[in-house]
Amino acid sequence: MTAARAGPARLPSVGPAPHNQRAPGPILLRGAFERGCKMEHVAVIGGGTMGADIAAIFVAGGWTAHVVEPDAGRRAALAGRVEKACGQIGKPFFAAQLVTQAALAAVPWRDISLAIECAPEGLGIKRQVFAELERLARPDATLTSNSSSFPISDIAQALATRARMCGLHFFMPAHLVPVVEVIRGAATDPTVCERLAAKMRALGRVPVNVKKDVPGFLVNRIQHAMMRECFSLIEQGLATPEDVDAAVRYGFGFRFVAAGPILQKDLAGLDIHCAAAATIYPSLCNDSAPSRVLRERVAAGKHGVKAGEGFYKWSADRTAAEKARYDRALLAALEIFDRERTG
Numbered sequence: 001m002t003a004a005r006a007g008p009a010r011l012p013s014v015g016p017a018p019h020n021q022r023a024p025g026p027i028l029l030r031g032a033f034e035r036g037c038k039m040e041h042v043a044v045i046g047g048g049t050m051g052a053d054i055a056a057i058f059v060a061g062g063w064t065a066h067v068v069e070p071d072a073g074r075r076a077a078l079a080g081r082v083e084k085a086c087g088q089i090g091k092p093f094f095a096a097q098l099v100t101q102a103a104l105a106a107v108p109w110r111d112i113s114l115a116i117e118c119a120p121e122g123l124g125i126k127r128q129v130f131a132e133l134e135r136l137a138r139p140d141a142t143l144t145s146n147s148s149s150f151p152i153s154d155i156a157q158a159l160a161t162r163a164r165m166c167g168l169h170f171f172m173p174a175h176l177v178p179v180v181e182v183i184r185g186a187a188t189d190p191t192v193c194e195r196l197a198a199k200m201r202a203l204g205r206v207p208v209n210v211k212k213d214v215p216g217f218l219v220n221r222i223q224h225a226m227m228r229e230c231f232s233l234i235e236q237g238l239a240t241p242e243d244v245d246a247a248v249r250y251g252f253g254f255r256f257v258a259a260g261p262i263l264q265k266d267l268a269g270l271d272i273h274c275a276a277a278a279t280i281y282p283s284l285c286n287d288s289a290p291s292r293v294l295r296e297r298v299a300a301g302k303h304g305v306k307a308g309e310g311f312y313k314w315s316a317d318r319t320a321a322e323k324a325r326y327d328r329a330l331l332a333a334l335e336i337f338d339r340e341r342t343g
């Protein structure tokens, strides 16, 4: 007999997994400073799109972030980017809490309890960084990768201290999207993941544990399953990109601020869902290659806002307006989560 899950009255407001139920809950706009956490030091390897926002999470939470960025221009821009990200989540930025370095060897490794690799997505570069990290970091430091596609088992292959290595996968913009995946590799010590999840929770994140480093981990597996069907519907001429966006955003996507899909189906009734699934599943897309409408655009260089065109056309003005609106909407959603937590 399977054990019954906790009833709705005990479910946490944001709907994370049962291991989070006794946690204080996500503190999405308030930080660790207010809760008296001691100063800790993190090394962030790579100060690009993700590295800067991840550093901001730690600075906002009262840590000192040591960011290693070889590109001098990007290094010089880091303080401004981290300050802006802290400002967006209503946190002060103290310049002394952000230290930038050109090379790994310059980091004060005796202070570092956690390293997060955010270097470009290439297996060779990541393996090289981890080989150096293993040599430089304290034996008790946790070594993590923010890679979206490479399993930590592949990155850490052949290293001697793989038990302390795991995936720590944030989502863009990292300082605004609450969830972070804590991914256990084949050789990872499970207690390393448990301690890391607790640290993430203390920083106001919502950690989800991924117990095996399968491709796409948890969030992207679910997201890609949906995207495959979205692209297929466009490819079949069943709906326009605008209508697919509206169907998700104002349809089931809208409900996700209130409940995850499993909780929502419990609320709606599993019998109804099961009957609908039996009817719909046989006609869902199950292609094993990316859809033609996606491949064609990529081949034509239509990569989205960065190329001026994707499924939509993007002028500089429209891009700036859309990005600002997007960030405002994410912040408003964070306030809903925060109000829910504090009552």
Ligand SMILES: NC(=O)c1ccc[n+]([C@@H]2O[C@H](COP(=O)([O-])OP(=O)(O)OC[C@H]3O[C@@H](n4cnc5c(N)ncnc54)[C@H](O)[C@@H]3O)[C@@H](O)[C@H]2O)c1
Binding pocket: 045, 046, 047, 048, 049, 050, 051, 068, 069, 070, 071, 074, 117, 118, 119, 120, 121, 122, 125, 129, 146, 147, 148, 149, 169, 170, 171, 172
């Ligand atoms: N961009 C996203 O949406 C996103 C989301 C989740 C995870 N990720 C993952 O995060 C990682 C970084 O992605 P990004 O979007 O920030 O890339 P990015 O290109 O914006 O940043 C990478 C940075 O690493 C620096 N770098 C290059 N070689 C380095 C080295 N040897 N040591 C340290 N730094 C080095 C580069 O100069 C650059 O500033 C990738 O593994 C990616 O898969 C990206």
